[in-house]
Amino acid sequence: MADAYSTLLIERHADGYAVVTLNRPEALNALNTTLTGELGDFLESVADDDSVRCIVLTGSAKAFAAGADIKEMADQAYADMYRGNFFARAHDRVASFRKPIIAAVSGYALGGGCELAMLCDFIIASETAKFGQPEINLGVAPGIGGSQRLTRAVGKAKAMDMCLTGRMMDAAEAERAGLVSRVVASDALLDEARAAAAKIAGQSILAVMANKELVNAAFETTLAQGVVFERRLFHSLFAFDDQKEGMAAFVEKRKPAFTGR
Ligand code: CAA
Numbered sequence: 001m002a003d004a005y006s007t008l009l010i011e012r013h014a015d016g017y018a019v020v021t022l023n024r025p026e027a028l029n030a031l032n033t034t035l036t037g038e039l040g041d042f043l044e045s046v047a048d049d050d051s052v053r054c055i056v057l058t059g060s061a062k063a064f065a066a067g068a069d070i071k072e073m074a075d076q077a078y079a080d081m082y083r084g085n086f087f088a089r090a091h092d093r094v095a096s097f098r099k100p101i102i103a104a105v106s107g108y109a110l111g112g113g114c115e116l117a118m119l120c121d122f123i124i125a126s127e128t129a130k131f132g133q134p135e136i137n138l139g140v141a142p143g144i145g146g147s148q149r150l151t152r153a154v155g156k157a158k159a160m161d162m163c164l165t166g167r168m169m170d171a172a173e174a175e176r177a178g179l180v181s182r183v184v185a186s187d188a189l190l191d192e193a194r195a196a197a198a199k200i201a202g203q204s205i206l207a208v209m210a211n212k213e214l215v216n217a218a219f220e221t222t223l224a225q226g227v228v229f230e231r232r233l234f235h236s237l238f239a240f241d242d243q244k245e246g247m248a249a250f251v252e253k254r255k256p257a258f259t260g261r
Contacts, residue, residue, distance in 0.1 A: 006038070007038050029065040030065065030071075031116065050260065060106070060107065064108065067114075095145075103117040105126065110168070112146075118153060122181040124192055125182070129174065136163060136166045214229070241261045
């Protein structure tokens with residue numbers, strides 16, 4: 001199947017994952033209506049496609065994405081933003097995607113770019129990565145979940161500092177603060193993200209989706225509710241062939257052959 005998009009490059013890999021590269025180099029991958037629409041369409045097209053069990057989302061060496069497209073937004077009226085429900089569709093498509101999305105971030109991840117990276121399940125950053133919510137410099141505020149997800153990721157002190165001063169956080173600070181899961185050398189970024197995606201794609205897709213659902217539930221529930229939800233979902237995994245296969249393979253000292261059943 002051909003993936004023809006004007007702002008995305010898609011590579012599908014035989015080991016069950018796809019690399020999606022944001023491709024608007026002339027605008028440092030700024031998120032415009034076309035790009036966010038295409039990203040949403042791609043995710044929808046692979047939602048039920050078993051050959052794509054994990055996604056790596058990346059940009060260029062200079063920019064993952066430098067934010068929402070300021071030139072597209074600048075003249076919008078409130079009625080346009082409200083009726084168009086600015087980026088809600090793209091936000092919801094990424095947020096509701098049930099398979100893992102790894103953000104591989106090099107260079108700028110600012111404003112909507114930082115928000116898009118945080119919407120992914122985890123972030124692998126290159127040493128050159130820079131994260132920020134500089135909307136305040138434009139007389140506005142984050143609009144794709146940044147004030148909420150950044151605060152949950154790094155806590156109030158750093159989130160407030162970044163949103164109010166508009167300063168950027170480098171990769172080392174982002175790792176210390178818990179915003180990114182790993183920092184790697186720039187030339188190793190894609191290999192590291194691909195290896196993580198291949199590892200995930202080789203697991204039981206049912207267990208992968210359950211693990212993603214459980215970690216995300218931690219942001220929406222009390223600890224007691226979350227623990228009960230986890231226990232029930234853990235119990236329910238024993239209904240699947242993949243649990244029998246995974247445990248039998250361990251006992252028989254062989255590699256499991258998961259079927260997603
Ligand atoms: N929107 C539209 N175009 C952008 C852009 C953006 N967010 N960011 C960069 N570009 C464009 C520039 O206008 C420039 O285009 P031209 O060559 O046609 O002038 C091109 O990309 C290269 O950018 P620079 O020349 O500025 O590159 P630089 O290396 O000097 O600076 C930068 C890089 C510090 C990232 C700078 O481009 C910058 O500050 N960009 C804006 C960052 C920003 O404010 N992001 C938040 C946007 S608002 C938002 O995202 C709201 C929300 O939450 C939903």
